[in-house]
Amino acid sequence: MAIEKTVIVLGGGIVGICSALALMEGGLKVVLIDKQEPGQGASYGNAGVISPWSVVPQSIPGLWRYLPGWLLNSDGPIAIRPGYLPKLLPWGIKFLNQGTPEKIKRISEAMSTLNRSNVMLYRSLLRNTGNEHLITDSYYVHAFRQEHKIDVNSADYQFRKARGAVIERIGQQELRVLEPSLAKDFKGAVLIKGQARTLAPGEVGRVLLGKFLALGGTVLTENIQSLNPKNGGWKLTTTSQVHQSDTVVIAMGAWSAKLLQSLEIKVPLEAERGYHIRYPDSQTCLNHSVMDVDLKLVASSMSSGLRLAGTAEFTGLDRAPSEKRISSLISIAGKMIPSLKEQTPKTWMGTRPSMPDSLPCIGESKKHPGLFTAFGHGHCGFMMAPRTGELIAELVLGKSPSVDLDCFRPERFNS
Numbered sequence: 048m049a050i051e052k053t054v055i056v057l058g059g060g061i062v063g064i065c066s067a068l069a070l071m072e073g074g075l076k077v078v079l080i081d082k083q084e085p086g087q088g089a090s091y092g093n094a095g096v097i098s099p100w101s102v103v104p105q106s107i108p109g110l111w112r113y114l115p116g117w118l119l120n121s122d123g124p125i126a127i128r129p130g131y132l133p134k135l136l137p138w139g140i141k142f143l144n145q146g147t148p149e150k151i152k153r154i155s156e157a158m159s160t161l162n163r164s165n166v167m168l169y170r171s172l173l174r175n176t177g178n179e180h181l182i183t184d185s186y187y188v189h190a191f192r193q194e195h196k197i198d199v200n201s202a203d204y205q206f207r208k209a210r211g212a213v214i215e216r217i218g219q220q221e222l223r224v225l226e227p228s229l230a231k232d233f234k235g236a237v238l239i240k241g242q243a244r245t246l247a248p249g250e251v252g253r254v255l256l257g258k259f260l261a262l263g264g265t266v267l268t269e270n271i272q273s274l275n276p277k278n279g280g281w282k283l284t285t286t287s288q289v290h291q292s293d294t295v296v297i298a299m300g301a302w303s304a305k306l307l308q309s310l311e312i313k314v315p316l317e318a319e320r321g322y323h324i325r326y327p328d329s330q331t332c333l334n335h336s337v338m339d340v341d342l343k344l345v346a347s348s349m350s351s352g353l354r355l356a357g358t359a360e361f362t363g364l365d366r367a368p369s370e371k372r373i374s375s376l377i378s379i380a381g382k383m384i385p386s387l388k389e390q391t392p393k394t395w396m397g398t399r400p401s402m403p404d405s406l407p408c409i410g411e412s413k414k415h416p417g418l419f420t421a422f423g424h425g426h427c428g429f430m431m432a433p434r435t436g437e438l439i440a441e442l443v444l445g446k447s448p449s450v451d452l453d454c455f456r457p458e459r460f461n462s
């Protein structure tokens with residue numbers, strides 16, 4: 048018999064959808080609220096990489112040495128809007144402070160907790176939906192232009208190997224056979240095997256949302272304005288109405304921290320914007336997820352065309368996309384896959400919800416029981432979403448979590 052308790056999930060990105068679905072499957076009544084069609088935020092436009100071996104945090108020892116070069120290069124992987132630096136600085140310091148050998152060991156372990164079963168979980172979520180093809184086996188091909196930089200024993204590959212990843216180095220000729228469309232100046236690659244990729248991240252969200260609705264879940268299109276404690280529960284105000292519930296899950300991606308401000312919960316969540324360009328008419332097809340290691344762009348053939356995604360742009364929330372970044376991406380795409388040079392892509396911008404330690408906030412607020420968080424997944428939110436959903440369901444149902452959640456405490460930067 049279903050337990051009569053309504054949970055409101057705020058935000059219908061892939062993390063909100065997976066959480067809402069897991070809560071429904073746990074026997075709860077669930078309302079999912081988003082201001083737009085669910086699954087359309089960062090969860091729509093990402094690179095679609097699903098890797099059990101994504102265990103390397105963004106902040107690693109010695110990273111600071113590369114930052115000036117990246118920032119000075121207009122085609123570099125990182126951009127900070129002039130004027131935004133003072134705002135970004137406190138987050139940036141916290142970010143760099145996470146890059147110590149001791150800390151990254153702990154972070155890597157926590158990333159593995161969320162990622163190690165991601166391929167299996169997506170396959171299981173899509174089973175019997177008629178959309179199983181949306182997840183396909185893949186290598187992660189890290190393509191290098193400079194041979195001396197190809198080192199399968201570097202720290203980031205060691206981290207992956209320690210978790211069981213099979214990693215192999217291939218030379219120029221083998222790379223040409225594996226991915227004939229890549230530019231000829233790539234000298235070789237590192238293959239990370241045993242991964243998957245999605246052919247349509249937005250479609251995966253849509254299918255899982257369909258499962259949620261079929262189980263009796265409710266979706267409301269409303270713009271969330273504020274959240275306040277009321278009568279031992281929560282009063283949620285949207286532009287359309289006021290909701291009341293004992294239990295609320297915040298899964299609003301990069302917009303989550305703003306909502307928590309009025310509850311005096313400070314979370315160092317940064318909006319890290321990324322872009323993709325998509326070539327719907329391209330005949331070029333890649334066989335795997337391919338990263339141009341120099342330019343940090345990830346390319347993948349998807350059902351809607353060849354997509355190249357990347358860039359970490361810090362400029363705050365809600366600003367218009369940068370035309371400069373887009374033209375830079377187009378130029379990089381042509382260097383990576385020459386057949387794209389003559390074609391005009393569609394463009395997209397989205398916002399990663401990024402924490403300084405590359406770990407999401409998954410837990411119940413210490414200060415406010417009944418308030419759960421599921422946000423901050425940064426570069427890995429698509430692949431971490433299914434396990435996040437399971438953990439949120441365990442927490443809301445009052446079960447002992449199946450893993451130690453200490454690393455994911457929402458208030459961890461305040462204590």
Ligand SMILES: Cc1cc2nc3c(=O)[nH]c(=O)nc-3n(C[C@H](O)[C@H](O)[C@H](O)COP(=O)(O)OP(=O)(O)OC[C@H]3O[C@@H](n4cnc5c(N)ncnc54)[C@H](O)[C@@H]3O)c2cc1C
Pocket residue numbers: 057058059060061062063080081082083084085086087088089090091092093094095096097269270271272298299300301302320321322323356357358397398399400421422423424425426427428429430431
């Ligand atoms: C270029 C790029 C490439 C990436 N590549 C990968 C990859 O290959 N693999 C991977 O695992 N991850 C990848 N990511 C990261 C991943 O996409 C994100 O971590 C993930 O999508 C975050 O999901 P989310 O549900 O937390 O947030 P979102 O998808 O952003 O969803 C948040 C939702 O909250 C809603 N919302 C916000 N404010 C309000 C409000 N006031 N009222 C109502 N609703 C609101 C939004 O409408 C949105 O639907 C990439 C990201 C980018 C940008």
